[in-house]
Amino acid sequence: MSDKLQQAISGDRRVMARLLSQIENGDLLVSEVLPDNQSIEYNSWSTMAITGAPGVGKSVLVDALMNQWAGQGLRVALLAVDPSSPRTGGALLGDRVRMSSVDNPNINERVYVRSIATRSSSGSVPLIVEDMAAFLIACGWERILIETVGSGQAELRCAAVADRIVVVEGPARGDGVQAEKAGLLELADIVLVNKADLDGAERHAGELRESYALDGEDAPDVLLTSGLKGIGIEEAAVALLELPSSGRALRARMRERLLGQHERRLVLHPSYNEVLNGLCEGTFDIDEALKQLQGEENERAS
Amino acid sequence: MGWVPCRIMEQPLRIVVAKPGLDGHDRGAKVVARALRDAGHEVIYTGLRRTSQQIVDAVRDEDARFLGLSSLSGAHAHLFPQVCQKLVEAGLDDVIVFGGGIIPQEDRPALHQAGIRAVFGPGTPTSEILEFIQQASVKNDSGVGQESDWYWESSA
Numbered sequence: 001m002s003d004k005l006q007q008a009i010s011g012d013r014r015v016m017a018r019l020l021s022q023i024e025n026g027d028l029l030v031s032e033v034l035p036d037n038q039s040i041e042y043n044s045w046s047t048m049a050i051t052g053a054p055g056v057g058k059s060v061l062v063d064a065l066m067n068q069w070a071g072q073g074l075r076v077a078l079l080a081v082d083p084s085s086p087r088t089g090g091a092l093l094g095d096r097v098r099m100s101s102v103d104n105p106n107i108n109e110r111v112y113v114r115s116i117a118t119r120s121s122s123g124s125v126p127l128i129v130e131d132m133a134a135f136l137i138a139c140g141w142e143r144i145l146i147e148t149v150g151s152g153q154a155e156l157r158c159a160a161v162a163d164r165i166v167v168v169e170g171p172a173r174g175d176g177v178q179a180e181k182a183g184l185l186e187l188a189d190i191v192l193v194n195k196a197d198l199d200g201a202e203r204h205a206g207e208l209r210e211s212y213a214l215d216g217e218d219a220p221d222v223l224l225t226s227g228l229k230g231i232g233i234e235e236a237a238v239a240l241l242e243l244p245s246s247g248r249a250l251r252a253r254m255r256e257r258l259l260g261q262h263e264r265r266l267v268l269h270p271s272y273n274e275v276l277n278g279l280c281e282g283t284f285d286i287d288e289a290l291k292q293l294q295g296e297e298n299e300r301a302s
Numbered sequence: 303m304g305w306v307p308c309r310i311m312e313q314p315l316r317i318v319v320a321k322p323g324l325d326g327h328d329r330g331a332k333v334v335a336r337a338l339r340d341a342g343h344e345v346i347y348t349g350l351r352r353t354s355q356q357i358v359d360a361v362r363d364e365d366a367r368f369l370g371l372s373s374l375s376g377a378h379a380h381l382f383p384q385v386c387q388k389l390v391e392a393g394l395d396d397v398i399v400f401g402g403g404i405i406p407q408e409d410r411p412a413l414h415q416a417g418i419r420a421v422f423g424p425g426t427p428t429s430e431i432l433e434f435i436q437q438a439s440v441k442n443d444s445g446v447g448q449e450s451d452w453y454w455e456s457s458a
Contacts, residue, residue: 017362019364090338102363114363115344
């Protein structure tokens, strides 16, 4: 094992990719091979979640940022999450289609892109991504971006796995009341209003700023970008690289970690699929299913 | 629609579906990608007009077990073996490669020779491709650079 680990750390991407699969599949525990590095860092970040609704341009924006950062000599890895089918478990992972940075021979030594399916986890990011990111950091990748599944207003699981949260918005995303609603926007360390070349982007950014102004001093910045047209990318790349934590997310982060780990225990329970089948067939109800998944777990723990 | 039995696999197969070369038609690749998805696999789709090196890099970084290549431009005889050779050079000799598209019967022996374990023409039922994936995945010598004469006799 330690041979493989050494190869991965010294730059063998094939070995690194294989070890990442083992981590993803639960065959290799990061805690067993790497020193504990769970402390929350406020001054600089290693992992950054890029989240926002489907179609706001996350992938193209991430690619533009990776081009910038890798161009400056940083080693940047992207964990791009797409949903698994709840019916078959299969997934179509299409984020590479929009990635030009991995295909640019001048910088692709410093760019790593890995597509990840949500598999059995609910939410926009499976928690195992945190372990995969820790492993990439150990292999010398300096900044890890996590592109979540396109998600709506209340999907906060990304807070559990990333040091910073970037919310990507699009133009004309509803009226001014949308900007006032509670949820994901409250946890953002910065907001990028993408597709800035389109009508409504300026106005939406204005509404967001107005809403944040009521929060007082720790309000996140709202920047206008266009990943496709290259508008505001250099500025955003600088702002994101130095982005301080708003500090507002600590409680939410811990809550998401707690809930996420609880869910992971249920999902990894040996009888999980059996219990799901039982629910589909009507052999037992939700209470009995929970009892079965939690009861045995507790017995084993005690 | 009735209840579908849960057939979620413990560990889905990771499969890169790629289009080398310059033709701009990816309907076939998308149909195959969708069929593989619906069979419970994780399909990484690379998009159009990839170079051999880009495809090999994607297979390496995504740790894919299978690579599906699609070509409708007639350049398969050149591009498919080139991808295979680069895979072997990159130490990815255990990756299982299959191809599809407009590929005349007389071109196929050379592709099998290059390590491609199946070539599917137009009209192949997607169930046949899934059957190939299943059979190839339980063999331990069906990788592109591994010593084996085995290849799938496709119906189209």
